[in-house]
Amino acid sequence: MWPPTYPGTLDIIYRRLREKSLKVDLCTGEVYSLNGKWRKLTHTVCGRNGYHYPSVTIYRFYYRWEHGKKVRVCRRRKIAVHKLVWIAAYGPIPRGYQVHHKDLDRMNPELTNLELLTIEDHHDRHNAVVGVPHADAIW
Numbered sequence: 001m002w003p004p005t006y007p008g009t010l011d012i013i014y015r016r017l018r019e020k021s022l023k024v025d026l027c028t029g030e031v032y033s034l035n036g037k038w039r040k041l042t043h044t045v046c047g048r049n050g051y052h053y054p055s056v057t058i059y060r061f062y063y064r065w066e067h068g069k070k071v072r073v074c075r076r077r078k079i080a081v082h083k084l085v086w087i088a089a090y091g092p093i094p095r096g097y098q099v100h101h102k103d104l105d106r107m108n109p110e111l112t113n114l115e116l117l118t119i120e121d122h123h124d125r126h127n128a129v130v131g132v133p134h135a136d137a138i139w
């Protein structure tokens with residue numbers, strides 16, 4: 001097949017959850033990765049909008065041909081833990097939906113605090129809260 005298609009970050013996550021080399025604690029939002037031994041991946045990052053939130057960095061590797069040579073490519077992408085918690089519990093987030101923090105606290109990714117909303121409903125929900133403007137998709 002040419003050009004080849006490479007698995008995206010989400011494909012890697014689905015596969016690693018299936019293979020149980022990625023573990024998500026649905027209560028604390030701690031994410032663990034098995035690579036020889038279990039390692040904690042969750043760390044707090046500061047988003048473009050200035051809010052802190054727990055996140056993990058997922059690495060993916062693939063090969064591609066460059067000038068007749070096989071080159072190993074490494075890509076990494078951050079994913080917010082609340083999305084990972086939702087995915088670990090219920091599977092992929094459908095297109096057009098976002099995962100909302102019911103208590104509006106981005107540092108609280110536990111499953112009971114999360115809710116799946118359409119983008120439109122999500123905007124409405126945030127616009128209804130005075131003093132908490134909608135920023136971007138990490139809510």
Ligand SMILES: [Zn+2]
Nearest residue numbers: 099100101139
């Ligand atoms: Zn939200």
